Amino acid sequence: EPVICFDGDSAGQTASRRAIDNALPLLMPGRSLKFAYLPSGLDPDDLIRDRGPAAFQAAISRASPLVDVVWRAAIAGKTFGTPDNIAALRTDLLGKVAAIPDAEVRRAYKDDLEDRIARLEQAGPARRSDPGQERTDILAELAKQWVAAKLEFDETLEPVLTSGGV
DSSP: OOEEEEOSSHHHHHHHHHHHHHHGGGOBTTBOOEEEEOOTTOOHHHHHHHHOHHHHHHHHHTOEEHHHHHHHHHHTTOOOOSHHHHHHHHHHHHHHHTTOOSHHHHHHHHHHHHHHHHHHHTTHHHHHHOHHHHHHHHHHHHHHHHHHHHHHHHHHHHHHHHTTOO
């Protein structure tokens, strides 16, 4: 799968969201994209010049599948403690999925994203009755995801940093 590389800054995030909208109508079975994000403030030339080709390759090897990028873009900066917030998320995601021309790929994306939404709903009314707890749960989950990504990033760059590739 081709990898599209974005700067880690806000302009890179904005370009990434545009790329999602442009890529979805082009999806076909076996034809997708992955998205890679560079450290904030570094474009590919800077990263290669400052840290070496291995650092750029490490960033590319951590590229995320398009479905993961679609999900992260949809949930960024939002809370989902009420049914209407979850419904808005579902509407947004299903609207994006509708742009996929191939029925099987569209169904696969819909099923994957619906599964992710269902995980948000799993805690049910108890979560909605205590908004503070709901926010704590979401923040805890996001923290776990961040730590996992950081550990993966550190493990990937460790050989580069210790081999003098920087």
